[in-house]
Amino acid sequence: MLKATNLRAEYGSLVAVNDVDLEIETGEFATIVGPSGCGKTTLLRMLAGHQEPTSGTVELGGEDVTYTEPQNRPTSLVFQSWALFPHMTVRENIEFPMRNKGVEVGDRVEELLEQVRLDPDIHADKQATELSGGQKQRVALARSLAYDPDILLLDEPLASLDYVLRKRLQRELADLNEELGMTFIYVTHSLESALLMSDKLFVLQDGDIIQTGSPEEIYRRPSTKFIAEFMGDANVFSLDDAVERGDGYEVKSSQFAQTTTVPYHYDADPEYLVVRYDDSSIGSELTEDLGLEVTVTNVLVRGNTVLVECDAPESDGEYVAEIPIDEFRDTDVEKGDAAYLQWDASKSILVPE
């Protein structure tokens, strides 16, 4: 188990990581997600030992490793730039950590290459510089696995790959995590990767962990407006009035006419009502519980669904509904038409500021 307590990093007067606490169980696929500059890479570098924290501790399996050199830490970091040794072959790159640890090499290079789905007969004796981006990525992964770490740290290593390859490698990483039972800590600004691969998510904003949970929990119950927006594809309405009613709140907004009661789980008073794009629909009549009048400004086809972009003239808001393409055809709504953006009351999510 990895445990960080009050971990803090300052650069001069700038606080990059602000007294962060986190716990990651052995074998978990944990993702630290946040926008650029939120301190996630600094946090990862402190876990890897490449940066000393200003204060706080890192414990690995009960042992304090806060000031342990990276050489002596059972962690291995896969860099964003991969950092393969360009003067070595693929085999030499992968043998490097094994020789440093003094373990028998044997058939390990072949095994590891197969594990990352590269054919050893073709690739083992190539120069590292001769590989494509995706292949370099796989070799960097194999090299880190060759170190046999307890925890594999990944610093957005898929960011520079194309979409299809990135998707495939994401799935392979998740499989590998399960297969090896090794703890993976992945750092990314891309929510898509975070949702797809992780058991546990840490959302980082300005050096603070603002929410921890399973991807499902965070997607369904974002704890702030920032997370709701960061998790993406959501319409956000500010509330004018919120009154506690049993398990939830009765809320009113000038942006839609109806009053509704929504369950709520946080201490701070709710400030916003959030509806996911794919929970919203569009129609010429108001048929759902909640809705507002809008003008359709754009219709974008996204495979099986369409994104209907709307303007609400009264509140100055821009909203989107994502609906199946057939359903949209049945509505007879077209670009430029007045219509209702609407949703089932149970799909509403309340969040504090």
Place this chain on the structure above:
Amino acid sequence: MSTDTATRLGDRLGSGVWYGYVALVALFLMTPLVSLVIASFYDGRFFSIVDYEFTFGWYEAALTSGSIRSALTNTLYISIPVTILSTIIGTAAAIAYTRYDFPYREQFKLFALLPIFFPLILLGLGMSMWSSQIDLGYGIVPSIIGELVWISPIVMFVVSITALGIDPNIEEAAKDLGADTVTLYRKVLLPLISDGVVSGAIFAFVLSWNNYYIVSYLSGPQSTITTWIHGRMTQGFTPVVPAVASLIFYVSILLVVGAAVLEYRAADDE
């Protein structure tokens, strides 16, 4: 179609002008050196291109002359230690500058490279005065020390170019994979900068080999090839001088071509 032809013609004309220009520059740079080489093979006391006769005689005279031999030996006694020491100092400084982060790093670079931009004749004069002040005297050792001040920064510059091209995460990756400092240098950093170090060493040797200003102030009674040539030019010219000068030139050009090949090979690897 017609614009196509026009462009192609323009291109050809453009590249014709370009190659002509390059050829002229090359001619301008090479003429003095080529004249020197031609003169060194001329059989006669005062050079004339009209009735040219070829001989190896002056080279033979150069290689058998005692004073030239001792000048050559002195030059090597200076150049070889300078090459070794300046390569070590320059490489260490380049690694510090390019691969480590420390306060006043940019100022360190400016300060370290300063001697390159200082006029050599003044550098030599200053060193000469200082050398007598601290009782270092004049001879081989003061010359070595003097040349190191000027050549080490140049090696640093040459090695830095190679070292800056290496992935900034490479040391961290190596440490992360269990490499101690010795392994990091032996297996990763030094192999990656080796081409730059060899180029730097070649530069160091050539610059020391050709150096006149610093040794002229510091070598004292010991004459080197360059001070020998200068002495002969000012008092008692003999046709051996072009032959000796050409010999210096042959060694330099060979090494410079070697360095260029190394650079080229490194660029090809990318």
